Amino acid sequence: MVKKRDSQTELCRIFKRKKCYTIDELTKKLNYSQISTRRFLKQAGYYSSYTHNSKWYTLKSIPNFSKRGIWFYQNIGFSLHGNLTQTILHFIDSSTQGLTVKELYECLAVPCYTILNLMSKRKQIERLKTVNGFVYLSIDFEKKQKQTSLRVPLPSDTEAVLILVEFIKHPDYSILEIASTLTKQGIPCESDTIERLFSHHNLKKKVKCR
DSSP states (O other): OOOGGGHHHHHHHHHHHOSOEEHHHHHHHHTSOHHHHHHHHHHHOEEEOSSGGGOEEEETTSOOOOTTSEEEETTEEEETTOSHHHHHHHHHHHOSSOBOHHHHHHHHSSOOHHHHHHHHHTTSSEEEEETTEEEEEOSSHHHHHHHHHHHSOOOOHHHHHHHHHHHHHOTTOOHHHHHHHHHHTTOOOOHHHHHHHHHHTTOGGGSOOO
16 A cells, blocks of 8 residues: 555656556555545646546646647547536637537537537527537627627628518518528528527517428
């Protein structure tokens, strides 16, 4: 068993051999209980991985984080921002126009679809439906408004009038049908823009997006 006064020295020695360990591996190497091992890690300063259900540990002195605050050792990811949920929240809150699943994967190199759905249900993040899938936004009202306006801007006043006229003429049309009709009239208009306009005027529930 490692003497208490040598625990920090022993931890440093162990981490010189390999940069990441699970708590079980460290417990065996130190010959202490998990509670004591976790205490030694806390005293030394550590990061737990945001991948692999946070089961990997490294000392705070080891990672060389990227500008985004991400560091990988082999396929194990660590974040300056905390666990996976905390890291996703940081990236979404600090983004200018929200993030898609694909964009988050490019940032974090891990699939996030399942946890994003869970976070959305828990009201930890907002999401905006677009023709290319969901865009995930901050729950902060002002941030969300800015992110939404940059991701899907409102149409011009002229376009808005034409869209609303078409809606009044054809109240049973879906958003895609309105977009198609306007395009055929020589007025190119994305369905996302129409969706945004209806949402802005609280008409969203009255129009189906097929």
